[in-house]
Amino acid sequence: MSDLFDTGAAKAAEGPRPLADRLRPATLDEVIGQDDLLRDGPLGAMLTSGRLSSLILWGPPGVGKTTIARLLAQETDLVFVQISAIFTGVPDLRKVFDAAKIRRANGRGTLLFVDEIHRFNKAQQDGFLPHMEDGTIILVGATTENPSFELNAAVLSRAQVCVLKRLDADAMEQMLKRVEQSEADLPLTPDARRQIIDMADGDGRALLNLAEQVLSWGAKEPIDPVTLSKRLSQRAAKYDKTGEEHYNLISALHKSVRGSDPDAALYWFARMLTGGEDPRYLARRITRMAVEDIGLADPQAHRICLDAWETYERLGSPEGELALAEALLYLALAPKSNAAYVAYKAAMKAAKQHGSEPPPAHILNAPTRMMKDLGYGAGYEYDHDAEDGFSGQNYFPDTMDRSVYYVPVERGHERDLKKRVEYFAKLRAQKGRG
Template identity: 50%
Template structure:
């Protein structure tokens, strides 16, 4: 028995709902969890049901698996939506769970989009999961390690569900074609499967639309088919894991000097609806973090691309950003500035509030001058090559520290050679107070 305590049943069912598997053998995909001997297969075959988090993208069977697991265990299933329900609904579910437990029956609480529950809401059902009043099955598209509190995670196993393959989606479409009196060609079926982007629900929604546009003979002409396919972007959650995974892929392709892959991920994100101005900000970060002084033009070009994008807007300005991305991916790389910056930050955070050496202090008043501020300071421009060999600009406790170590790539190789020469001159002319 399944109870939706907090919502009324729908009067009509979409195709995705009517084709929802009613037995484990009908489930497509997720063989890493459902093959013989795998964790969820054991539960479906009679092993005691335990609390779990089903983590995966939309349309891969999280709700279906929760229902099948509940049916296999003979449990009563209560459903909550973390989007719609709060602590009051959780308390009502707990009351039902306590009554079922008193009657000797297990009660499963299925929480859709469990990541949307805040900490206090998660804490509300945590004791009842712990004492066995409720067996929790949570479904989430987001990384549980980031979205769920550690106490809840320690009491539930996390199972990762994968996107469905094109072949798996095609098999689901074949199953649904008779339901909408439609006969797709192999090419049409494959294109719908590709457009569904791993999501069975999306595939069946497209199939249902196709059925409504088909001719009386069950065929779909190319004009109608293109109408179905129009406006089917790839999966892209602007706030979720998929967003940050694609940003990561773009950044790593640039860092790895692969302009082709970088352009692919850039176009994927644009296609999914990502704000190009957000990408422009990320590209500027890449220019400093991964190219730095190996080619300082990278930062200038990235800033120019951002400005061009702001002035022209989309789609015209997106080409300038593509130019910057391909340039960044193609030039020599260096993270020496990034590494030096982090090292200097650590030195500051781990050290005390060091005094500015007296010879480096400002002397705007006669009092400051009388106290020796600026005394013995050597004006670099008055020295040979505008370099005061042996002068120190650190607090005494940090004298000789090194943060910036240029690489042998691009312009930074020349910077490295110059700094090497200057450091030798420093050592030879070091002041006696820094032996």
């Protein structure tokens, strides 16, 4: 078996190692920030029982996926073999499986850690199945993408998905203390210390790399936030315009508007813009919010969104984004109603159920003599001729009972529409056509 894959093979003399590698936990008890998974969670239960099953470790970068996989192999006395889906082809996989079969014949098990497992196509993922089923390998896959979107159902059915959390501020502080115990005190003011944690954005590996840079400066006096900002770059926010993070953030934005929280809506809007989202996509989604969640409770909300969209097209960035932000704030504070949306869906359902029923004869057009002879238009009452401007006639198919789809809410402009709906219902009942 090539040393390229089997980390249990003899190693050559090591050169300089980065801080993140030197401080890699030696036991699972030293892993920071994943207690719910390791202590009383599924991994803890597996280790207590002495039976490790195949796993998918799903979480953002820098939260310990590789480290946990390596330590699981150590704890269960399995040979740890690591590959990356980015650099591994079918011939390489065949070598890995063949070597695992030989180990198994000699009484040793193999934990195969596959980094970025979601980058394997569906056929390649299927190649793991027979080796998982016969016990040749314990598969531990690592992914930053939602497994339910990216992995075969067959693989998921044979592996337990473990969700690793983004490291919070307390976990990051523990990590900095570990750095200081191992190396030296970080020359940072309290505010700068909080700032470096913010810069790492929940990524433990990024935090250790930043801390290593700070230590390399050899500063004699504590560094303040201004100096720190000049010397270090903010880690780019995690955002994939085509992946799950995209859908998570647009969901957060939409639900903040629906929940009438202008500040949260503005925050998620800013998060998406700083992540590189196309403002035109946001303009389209903001307009959708006006149609779907504001509706007729504030009819001008739709127009405001379209005007903001047009303003962006005319001004471009960055001023155009301000127009979109203003529309977003208007929507968040507008009265909410999905009554029109609910009515539309109900009418669509009814149309599919009764799609072949003709209109009642009295409202059919009768441009020819034959149509008139067939009764088209007979008995039609012209509403403008009625004293109150309302005939109350039936406009549904004769075979259909009258239905109510639109039920306005007691909010915003729909209060007035509700009064009109109730007024016409009362007139219809008085005319005996309810």
